Structure formats: C-alpha cells, structure tokens
Amino acid sequence: MNRQILHIDMNNCFASIEMKLRPELRGIPLVVSASHDGRHGIVLAKSEEAKIFNIKTAEPIWMAKKRCKDLKIVEPHYDEYKKHSIWAREIYYSYTNQVEPFSLDEAWLDITGSTKLFGTPLEIANTIRQRIKDELGITVSVGLSFNKIFAKLASDIARPDSVNEIRKDNFKQIVWPMKISNMMGIGQASVKKLNEAGIFSLGDIAKTKREELEKILGSHGEKIWDQVNGLDNSEVKDFHHLDPIKSISHGRTFIENLDSKEEIRYVFHRLAQKVSRRLIEENLEAMGVQISVKDKDLKQESFQKILDYSSFSSIVLRDTALDLFENYKWDKSIRFLELRAINLTKDSNVQTNFLADFKDEDKKSKLDKAIFNLQNNFGKDMVKLGYSPDLDERYGDEKFER
Ligand SMILES: [Mg+2]
Incomplete structure (x- = not known):
C-alpha cells in the first residue's frame, strides 16, 4: 500500500512568532538574533522581507546589515517558540498518532491510516495548514509524498502557506x-x-x-x-506514544553456582537496587514482584506476588523477592536469579490490598530516592544501601557473568 507522509514546516518560525506577538514588526525586514550589539550576533531566523536582501540564516549580523541598513533585530523568545511547537503538535495528533518531530518547527506525520476519517491526503494536508494559520497565527509549508525524504523535499520547495505533493509518477521530473x-x-x-x-x-x-x-x-x-530512487521506507517514529513499559527486571547468571542463603540474599539485595533505580528513573512504581530461578541444569521456576502498596523501594522489592524464594524447592545449586517489577503504575502508593495497614513504605521509598539523588550527584560508588563489604568483595559484579 502507498504510504501517505506529510512533512510540515513552520515558515520563518521564530520571525513569524515575533511578528505575531508584536504586529508592529510586520512588513519590515527583520531578523531574530541573540545578540543586539551587531558585532557577534548571527541570524537565527529572518522574515520574508529580509529574504529580499538575500539575508541567510547563520550569517553574522554585521554582514546582513551591510546589505540592509534598516534591518530590525529582535531577541529570541524560546519559551514562545516551544509553546507554539507544542500547540502545533496537538493539532497534528488529532489526525494521526504517528508524529515525529524533527526540530522545534518541523515534523513528519504518517496519515496513511487517517484517510477514512479525515478525507484524502491532500484534504488532510490543507486542513492542517489552515488550522495552524487560524489557531496559531503562523503559516506552514506542507510536503506530501509516499516517503519521508520526498515529503521533506516537497515542503522545502513549497511556497509559504501551501501544500506541495511529490508522487510516484512525478518524482523523477521534480527531484x-x-x-x-x-x-x-x-x-x-x-x-x-x-x-x-x-x-x-x-x-x-x-x-x-x-x-x-x-x-x-x-x-x-x-x-x-x-x-x-523513491525506495526510502524509513518509518515515522512515534516518540509520544511509546508503548508503556510493562515490567522492569534485572537478572544475573553466575560463574560459580550459588549454594547458600546468604548468597541468595545478597544477590537479591543487589538486583533490587538496580530495579529500584530504573523505576525511579522511569517515574514508575511496581504493584507486584516476580522472581525467576534457574538451577545448574537450567530448569527454571518463577514466582510472583502482588504488593499491598505499589512501591519503588529496593527494600520492599528485596524482601518480597526473599519471601517468594521461600516457595522454591531448593535441591540443586543455583545458576541464575532474576528480579522483575511487574504491574507498573505511574501513580504512587497505590493500595492493592484494602485490608493492609499502611506501614513504613514511605520511609523506605524516601531512603531509595535519597540514595538515587546522591548517586546521580556524586557517582554510583559514593553511596550504597549497605549490606556487607565482605559479601561485596566475594559476590560483587566481578563474580557475575557479563
Ligand atoms: Mg521552518
């Protein structure tokens, strides 16, 4: 099936937004530049009127001024540009969930699956162009094609406020x-x-x-x-609608098989810290824990449990893993252990067992967050949730297979 890809590019984005915010700037040659003294600044964006003087992006201001004495120079307002970029994306997402931002003012949209709902690809392109103009007060050029590369080329050569199409039957003449x-x-x-x-x-x-x-x-x-040759088949990547993470796990295969409870405790302690760290990074909490155990003959067993309260605490994860391990019929030495946080949630302290008392979950979580912050600031080795330096020595990372 023919893909329908749009590339949407805001015309003179920074300059257009400045003119929208200060209408008295309209109709004059204008550039956006971070430095006012004219000596060191460069052109970040220019208006249509400045283009008549052949002023180029990234050109030093002093050079641009030589060609255009009345050139108006304005400071950039990045917060405003970001806001407009987000507003535009909200419009794009109302036509497809496949939106790949390329920069603040450019994005690809795959609208192949949108035509039944919203009209032909050209109609969709024109609707979006008009909505951006009406709702954001700036114009865009839209390229439409059957792949990303040609969609971008089509918008590059489009006039401001227009839609330009490169098709399979005309790309050779155009491109x-x-x-x-x-x-x-x-x-x-x-x-x-x-x-x-x-x-x-x-x-x-x-x-x-x-x-x-x-x-x-x-x-x-x-x-x-x-x-x-029109064979680009790269996808429009969908950054916003990432699949939710279903679980977070860490596991280790050991060079020397494990035989003692002390070793098991230590390994789960380490794995729990790694999983906890990932949960904090992803801003998630686990509502359940699963462990997997493989013996030296590679026979695997898994056990899982729902927590009373969702948590990212390494102490909660470790103690739950150790509880689960009590169910394991241990008769051969152990080759592999894994700890997995399951049923993840973005909310905090979700109560899953309504008979449970709220114990000291909060304290445990605070401890992990504090360690996380210290490690981020001073390095991972600076601070650890202590266990035993002796065991660190005996069963530390170097004892794990990579
Ligand atoms: Mg642009």
Whole structure:
C-alpha cells in the first residue's frame, strides 16, 4: 500500500512568532538574533522581507546589515517558540498518532491510516495548514509524498502557506534535476566526494550504479541511492506514544553456582537496587514482584506476588523477592536469579490490598530516592544501601557473568 507522509514546516518560525506577538514588526525586514550589539550576533531566523536582501540564516549580523541598513533585530523568545511547537503538535495528533518531530518547527506525520476519517491526503494536508494559520497565527509549508525524504523535499520547495505533493509518477521530473545538496542527509563532505566523481544532481545519483555509490560513500551511498530512487521506507517514529513499559527486571547468571542463603540474599539485595533505580528513573512504581530461578541444569521456576502498596523501594522489592524464594524447592545449586517489577503504575502508593495497614513504605521509598539523588550527584560508588563489604568483595559484579 502507498504510504501517505506529510512533512510540515513552520515558515520563518521564530520571525513569524515575533511578528505575531508584536504586529508592529510586520512588513519590515527583520531578523531574530541573540545578540543586539551587531558585532557577534548571527541570524537565527529572518522574515520574508529580509529574504529580499538575500539575508541567510547563520550569517553574522554585521554582514546582513551591510546589505540592509534598516534591518530590525529582535531577541529570541524560546519559551514562545516551544509553546507554539507544542500547540502545533496537538493539532497534528488529532489526525494521526504517528508524529515525529524533527526540530522545534518541523515534523513528519504518517496519515496513511487517517484517510477514512479525515478525507484524502491532500484534504488532510490543507486542513492542517489552515488550522495552524487560524489557531496559531503562523503559516506552514506542507510536503506530501509516499516517503519521508520526498515529503521533506516537497515542503522545502513549497511556497509559504501551501501544500506541495511529490508522487510516484512525478518524482523523477521534480527531484532528479535538483542539486545533491538539496536532499537531507547529504553533507558537505559527501557532496565534495560525489562532485569529484562527476555526480552533481540527484538524478546523477539515481543513474549511477548502486555499487558505484557504495564505493564512493560506503553504506551511506547505498542508502541515498535508494532514497533518490523513491525506495526510502524509513518509518515515522512515534516518540509520544511509546508503548508503556510493562515490567522492569534485572537478572544475573553466575560463574560459580550459588549454594547458600546468604548468597541468595545478597544477590537479591543487589538486583533490587538496580530495579529500584530504573523505576525511579522511569517515574514508575511496581504493584507486584516476580522472581525467576534457574538451577545448574537450567530448569527454571518463577514466582510472583502482588504488593499491598505499589512501591519503588529496593527494600520492599528485596524482601518480597526473599519471601517468594521461600516457595522454591531448593535441591540443586543455583545458576541464575532474576528480579522483575511487574504491574507498573505511574501513580504512587497505590493500595492493592484494602485490608493492609499502611506501614513504613514511605520511609523506605524516601531512603531509595535519597540514595538515587546522591548517586546521580556524586557517582554510583559514593553511596550504597549497605549490606556487607565482605559479601561485596566475594559476590560483587566481578563474580557475575557479563
Ligand atoms: Mg521552518
């Protein structure tokens, strides 16, 4: 099936937002620059009127001023740019859940699955363009194509406030006459190498043998050959709608099999700390704990338990793991142990057993958070939830297989 990909690019994003916030800036040559003294500043963004003076992004202000004496220079307001970026994304997400931001002012949308609900791809593109204009007060260029690379190219060459389509039946006429530097992902070094090989247009790349490009640019050469021939099949990555993490686990296989309760206690103590750390990092709590045990013949058994209260505390995780281990019929030495936090939740202290008393869960959790913060500030070795230096020595990381 043909994919339908949009690339949406806010026109002169920073400059447009400044003009929206201060309408008196409209209609004059204007650039956004972080430095007012004109000596060190560079152009971060420019208005349509400034483009008439051939002013370029990243150009030093003093050079731009030489060509345009009345150039108005304004300070950037990044908080405003971020706000607009988030508002635009909210609009994009109302048409598809596949949105890949490329920068503050650009994003790809895969709308292949949206046409039944919202109209043809061109209609969707135009609806979004109009909504951004009406609701955000700035304009966008929208590229529509059957892959990400051509969608980006289509928006790059689109007029402001318009939709431009590159199709399977016209991409050769549109894309191939372009200079190779117009395509994203071909940097200056590659351009130089390709030029030296007599390759100047994107069409030249398409007509060169794929193996030949591989010789010039390595695997990157093969990739861009595929791209100019319309074979780019990279996905629109969906950063916002990540699959929720279902569980967090740490396990260890031992070089020397474990035979004593003391060793088991120590290993669960260590694994619990690692799992706890991950939970804190992900801002999650476990409502249950599962352990897996493998003996030296690789026979595996698992046990699990729901906690009375959700927790990220390593003490709770460790003690629960040890309780669960009591169910294990231990007759051979142990080769592998794993501790898994399950039934994860974003909420804190979720009560799962309504008969349970609220004990000192809070204190245990605070201890783990304090250690987490100390380790982040001073390094992991600076502070540990103590067990026994003697066991650290005997069963520390070096005793684990990697
Ligand atoms: Mg832009």
